Amino acid sequence: MEYMLMIYSDPNGFDKLSPSQQAEGLAAYGAYHQALQKAGVLRNSNRLRPATSATTVRLQSGKTQVLDGPYAETREQLGGYFLIDVPDLDAALSWAARCPGAAHGIVEVRPVWAM
């Protein structure tokens, strides 16, 4: 079953780290990525640019509205995701717990609606 692990975190947190801490943080993600790959569960993964770079689009009363910024102005923003394929939710949660994002933010685990 496919699960999306979505990492929500405060984008300012990363900027506040020292360069060596930033390198360490990124390397931790690299290692996590490798572990997922090695376990044969990784489908896809991406890091997103900060929410300040987001633009939202919606149709309201027949008119397209385009707005700067993310959908919701919250402190924690979606910063990246891992799409994994594991047997069940228990397995998905054990991978979520290992994600560095669980330490510096929150990892939301959502099953993918199979098409």
Next chain:
Amino acid sequence: MNAAVLAAETAARQSYSKLIAFLAARTRDVAGAEDALSEALAVALTEWPESGVPHTPDAWLLTVARRKLVDALRRRRLDEDASAHLQWLAELQGDEDDAEPAWPDRRLGLLFACAHPGIARDLHAPLMLQVVLGFDAATIASAFLIAPATMAQRLVRAKAKIRQAGIGFEVPQGDALRERLSTVLDAIYAAYAEGWSDPEGVDARRRNLADEAIWLGRLVASLLPDEGEALGLLSLMLHTHARRDARRDAAGDYVPLSEQDPARWDAPRVDEAESLLHRANRCIGAPGRYQLEAAVQSAHAMRRQTGVIDWPAIERLYDALCELTGSPVAALNRAVALAETRGPAAGLAALDALAGDERLAEYQPHWAARAELLARSGATDAAQQAYAQAIGLEREPAVRRYLQQRAAALTQRASPAPGPWR
């Protein structure tokens, strides 16, 4: 916290497991007993801080819980069981004035019911935590990395199984005792291990879990004082618990066991663990898994006096553990000990023999051990790969940082694995 409130909570807690065990042993309705007692506890926790803890808190709680149970039974359609239980409950009256409760301690039986072979193994520990100690499903779910809704559902089903399948609360005798006891001890150790995995103590509820598991271990050891394994498990838990604070330095960084300052170990706890192990070793029968593991911890603890780690002794103990359990984790630890007694090449050869074991593929200590031994034998690239794997599998930030620092120390230039995060 207010002293009166604390006294009320302590007394209530002392009584809780005894009363659940007593009521559920008769009705086998664990959920019903929990409902009745939690209502009684709520009353106690409002009244006792005002009026003081009653002379016999058990009897007080039982009286209130009994009333709640009777109400609940009457609300249910009256079947044969219900009327039998109602009659039994009616006969319970009058106990309140007795200084000593007239009813037996059935807690051991309750533990055996929770760890019954008819209940899925991975539910034994969660069930004990809920039924015997009154933890809520959400807290247990976090500790065992299970979705709270799923955990709640599994616990409800397990309790229904106890009732419907008629799982007994009898303490097995003879050979069956040894066999069933090992599953009880495994469940207690599982609860301890989950509590242990929060060494930074960020999560107060989880830190509590390790203490609660020790409490369960003490309960079993006191009720079965001649069972070496029960004493062994308690010794093992106390040994590791004694090192809790020593596992982090002042900066909050991880300190591995061999580099810990023994002066920071909790000396009275170590002493208690040692004397329990001595008692365990005098018990009848060959030493079991927990006695052997406690002996390993004892060998590490000897560093307090001798200043050195007795690796040959540890190697022999892991030999015995491998023989006894066939556990891949024991084999892994044996390989680590071998590397100390006979050099990294011997350790690596033993690790290579385990390389195909699926159960170790996602086990962080396996990769960390491999990385360490590869690094020691000069295979830098392979060591980096293994470190990356260990880092990727680790949950705790402090341990992750430690592994990253070890990996970085291997080479001057930092070489993080490529990935979308670069």
